[in-house]
Amino acid sequence: xxxxxxSSAPARPAxxxxxxxxxxxxxxxxxxxxxxxxSRTTITQELAALEQRTGHQFVVVTVPxxxxxxxxxxxxxxxxxxxxxxxxxxxGVLLVVAPxxxxxxxxxxxxxxxxxxxxxxxxxxxxxxxxxxxxxDFPRGIAAGVDxxxxxxxxxxxxxx
Amino acid sequence: xxxxxxxxxxxxxxxxxxGLNSVPTAEENAKARWADVQNNYQRRADLIPNLVATVKxxxxxxxxxxxxxxxxxxxxxxxxxxxxxxxxxxxxxxxEQAQSGVTLSLQRLQEAYPELKxxxxxxxxMSQLEGTENRIVIARxxxxxxxxxxxxxxRTFPDAIGAKVFYGAKPMVPFQxxxxxxxxxxxxxxxxxx
Numbered sequence: 483x484x485x486x487x488x489s490s491a492p493a494r495p496a497x498x499x500x501x502x503x504x505x506x507x508x509x510x511x512x513x514x515x516x517x518x519x520x521s522r523t524t525i526t527q528e529l530a531a532l533e534q535r536t537g538h539q540f541v542v543v544t545v546p547x548x549x550x551x552x553x554x555x556x557x558x559x560x561x562x563x564x565x566x567x568x569x570x571x572x573x574g575v576l577l578v579v580a581p582x583x584x585x586x587x588x589x590x591x592x593x594x595x596x597x598x599x600x601x602x603x604x605x606x607x608x609x610x611x612x613x614x615x616x617x618x619d620f621p622r623g624i625a626a627g628v629d630x631x632x633x634x635x636x637x638x639x640x641x642x643x
Numbered sequence: 644x645x646x647x648x649x650x651x652x653x654x655x656x657x658x659x660x661x662g663l664n665s666v667p668t669a670e671e672n673a674k675a676r677w678a679d680v681q682n683n684y685q686r687r688a689d690l691i692p693n694l695v696a697t698v699k700x701x702x703x704x705x706x707x708x709x710x711x712x713x714x715x716x717x718x719x720x721x722x723x724x725x726x727x728x729x730x731x732x733x734x735x736x737x738x739e740q741a742q743s744g745v746t747l748s749l750q751r752l753q754e755a756y757p758e759l760k761x762x763x764x765x766x767x768x769m770s771q772l773e774g775t776e777n778r779i780v781i782a783r784x785x786x787x788x789x790x791x792x793x794x795x796x797x798r799t800f801p802d803a804i805g806a807k808v809f810y811g812a813k814p815m816v817p818f819q820x821x822x823x824x825x826x827x828x829x830x831x832x833x834x835x836x837x
Contacts, residue, residue, distance in 0.1 A: 554777045600774030601767040 497563050502549050506564045514544035514581050516620040525628055532632050539567050540575040548580050557589035567591040598634045606630035662805025669796050673789040674726035679782040687775045691716045697764045708755045715748040735816040787817045
């Protein structure tokens with residue numbers, strides 16, 4: 483009689499409807515084509531070194547469009563869908579650049595919020611990234627943003643700073 | 644005799660898929676997500692005294708909005724909700740309304756002091772506030788998703804059996820984004836009938 487009570491655990495959908503996410507192809511996902519191959523390689527190496535040193539996963543992504551979402555919403559959903567950062571530690575960081583909407587966002591996992599605070603993220607965006615972006619120099623802005631974030635979330639460099 | 648044992652064992656196994664575990668799990672999950680919502684609102688409330696002090700310290704002209712923000716914060720902190728209240732639409736609505744009073748007053752405070760935008764401490768607090776507002780949005784969405792999962796579970800077969808028979812489970816109330824018309828309301832009623 484109760485045989486019909488089979489457990490039916492619904493699996494969490496990979497990407498929620500309405501979001502058009504690029505594939506997670508590496509540490510630098512340049513879907514908007516803003517970076518020359520050389521800076522892609524350099525940044526990828528930096529990010530790999532960061533993960534080796536600290537365990538934190540940091541992914542840089544440029545997107546051709548946000549599909550009508552706010553960059554905050556897009557960033558969080560993308561980070562969750564991709565599963566950036568270690569489970570349980572929640573120490574992923576995303577740098578999202580949307581050139582068409584002229585938006586930049588640094589998305590920080592709960593586990594790193596103490597190391598990279600809102601106002602620090604804001605300072606990195608305002609003083610390192612945006613000046614270069616305004617000069618249409620995306621590679622320089624992204625590289626500066628990556629350096630700024632790495633400086634904040636690396637314990638040793640934080641002490642030295 | 645052994646048949647009876649066998650029957651007891653099999654029905655225990657079969658019943659476990661009827662919501663005996665999954666219903667309370669889903670309920671606890673929704674309550675935990677609610678705790679996140681409240682923590683983030685608390686975090687925002689904690690920023691407000693600093694913000695008011697910073698505006699005053701910056702030597703800006705004191706405006707009535709400073710009092711309003713403080714009052715909205717004070718009256719919102721009196722509206723508390725426990726996990727058990729989450730099935731009560733009136734209580735959830737009251738909480739939501741109190742918090743959106745704070746949201747509105749903070750928006751107006753920001754508009755009232757455009758000249759402070761580039762002032763160091765103020766900028767820091769504003770980016771913390773903005774970050775907190777973002778976290779509130781996420782926490783609210785997560786809570787609503789958890790509530791939806793729970794409500795669906797207790798209303799659909801087979802978990803509805805366990806939910807009804809063993810727990811008398813009631814649906815939980817999702818958290819609305821804003822009170823209808825809140826965005827357009829020019830003044831905020833702080834609930835003290837002034």
